Amino acid sequence: MRLIIRDDKAAASRHISDYIISRIKSFAPTPNKPFVLGLPTGSSPEGIYKNLVRAHKNGDISFKDVITFNMDEYVGIPRDHPESYHSFMYKHFFSHIDIDPANINILNGNAPDLEEECIAYEEKIKRAGGIELFLGGIGPDGHIAFNEPGSSLCSRTRIKTLAYDTILANSRFFGHDLNKVPKMALTVGVQTVMDAREVVIIITGAHKALALQKTIECGVNHMWTLSSLQMHPHAMIVVDEDATLELQVKTVKYFKSIEQVATSQGFGQFLPSAELTLKKRDSVLAQLDSPKSPTPKSFLMAPAPAAVAAAPTTPDLVPDSMQSRLPDSAVPVLGLGVTAKV
């Protein structure tokens, strides 16, 4: 998991919108190979949508060959209700970009058979080839989509009763009247999110600091459903400084240094395309199976001690802020050809 820490919400949003744009561009979607994007609602992603709309208007990105699947929708309020997630998505995103309306998928909280609606949604995701990147936010209790505390970490799209905390948190959109907040929703499951090839989450504000701490520093736990991301091979959480308030200083420094070192080495959040990974795998298997290419004997031999001792230190591997923490003399590190100061 990557944790990216930015000074404030605007910078965190910018990081994510730039990242989504570069992912879509490098994927180079076509009508036959669309980019499948999972999307959230809420105040957290508003800045991201604003940036994506601006980039589209500047001619920097097209959503023509992008298929979207939204995370969730309330049950029982009209589609055109100003607080429905349909309305939210059109207001903040879909009405301002060149997406084909046929490519927009949002759960229908007024479907005659809600269970069928959920089954069909999972099937549609599968038929679209699976979600390439799922963007999400979280509730203060650590829920992802509407997967409230105690949700099964294997859950799929289904009908969900909302927790009192969530009803309370969302009442701000309904004139602070708890009676007006829908009590049920349709939501993708934790497993639906986990099945995405990549998950990117935005978390900002001190009121979400405990949820971030539980997600990152504690174990995988159904009471904090986002903690399931610890089991995802490509997860990135982007936060502002306020959201880190409950984290240990050590955790914050660790993730900051990881980002610094990775950037200095030219590794951002790099995700090779699924096709490229498969091609590489085929080529590796072919090499392993080929009698012509055994591992060269010279590679298997121990490195010459003189060469190890003479190897230069590699300050590039250590960010500037940590240079002063390096001890003084250089010694070889486990024959890796890398030396560190002691």
Ligand SMILES: N[C@@H]1[C@@H](O)[C@H](O)[C@@H](COP(=O)(O)O)O[C@@H]1O
């Ligand atoms: N179902 C949504 C979630 O998907 C969202 O992450 C959460 C946080 O919203 P906000 O970003 O406004 O804090 O609200 C709702 O519960």
